[in-house]
Amino acid sequence: ETGVTQTPRHLVMGMTNKKSLKCEQHLGHNAMYWYKQSAKKPLELMFVYSLEERVENNSVPSRFSPECPNSSHLFLHLHTLQPEDSALYLCASSQDYSVQSGNTIYFGEGSWLTVV
Amino acid sequence: QKEVEQNSGPLSVPEGAIASLNCTYSDRGSQSFFWYRQYSGKSPELIMSIYSNGDKEDGRFTAQLNKASQYVSLLIRDSQPSDSATYLCAYITRGSTLGRLYFGRGTQLTVWP
Numbered sequence: 001e002t003g004v005t006q007t008p009r010h011l012v013m014g015m016t017n018k019k020s021l022k023c024e025q026h027l028g029h030n031a032m033y034w035y036k037q038s039a040k041k042p043l044e045l046m047f048v049y050s051l052e053e054r055v056e057n058n059s060v061p062s063r064f065s066p067e068c069p070n071s072s073h074l075f076l077h078l079h080t081l082q083p084e085d086s087a088l089y090l091c092a093s094s095q096d097y098s099v100q101s102g103n104t105i106y107f108g109e110g111s112w113l114t115v116v
Numbered sequence: 117q118k119e120v121e122q123n124s125g126p127l128s129v130p131e132g133a134i135a136s137l138n139c140t141y142s143d144r145g146s147q148s149f150f151w152y153r154q155y156s157g158k159s160p161e162l163i164m165s166i167y168s169n170g171d172k173e174d175g176r177f178t179a180q181l182n183k184a185s186q187y188v189s190l191l192i193r194d195s196q197p198s199d200s201a202t203y204l205c206a207y208i209t210r211g212s213t214l215g216r217l218y219f220g221r222g223t224q225l226t227v228w229p
């Protein structure tokens with residue numbers, strides 16, 4: 001139990017489907033993140049939210065749409081995805097997003113996405 | 117250009133040996149460095165952070181940072197089979213935030229009994 005819970009853990013969707021990934025953190029943190037982990041590629045930051053406000057958007061295609069209704073919940077809405085979007089999507093949180101001693105990112109277990 | 121280079125491995129060591137994991141980075145503005153461990157099918161977890169040149173020890177783990185050589189390493193003493201995982205090196209540039217944490221591809225470590 002990492003304190004960051006992601007659902008669903010596995011998702012298979014067609015290219016015309018619309019689905020959402022959900023993340024909830026129970027750590028009282030103020031910053032939340034979406035990362036993408038593909039085979040043989042480095043972990044890539046997608047979005048960062050601080051106090052429900054998006055502060056980073058790392059040139060992610062519009063077929064990925066984040067939503068942060070409050071500091072404990074983060075969604076990633078998916079529509080018209082491509083097979084190359086198949087990957088592990090990791091949610092994470094931190095106390096805030098400053099670099100201070102002891103402030104670190106805690107990852108959820110991830111959602112395995114397969115686009116067919 | 118932000119790049120973190122790691123030997124993808126696999127690195128294989130016998131139980132009880134010292135495992136040495138290395139990482140080089142290209143950005144001279146890099147400030148803070150992190151080592152994450154990721155078991156197969158699991159999420160990354162932070163095991164070490166280092167901010168200044170030199171060594172930092174935590175139990176069986178020692179992180180070494182040499183900013184002049186743009187090199188950071190992780191030594192695992194008395195390696196155990198439970199240490200078998202992928203180790204990710206990551207860094208943040210000076211003046212940046214956790215939103216700019218750059219990861220390497222990771223080194224796969226196998227510790228055999």
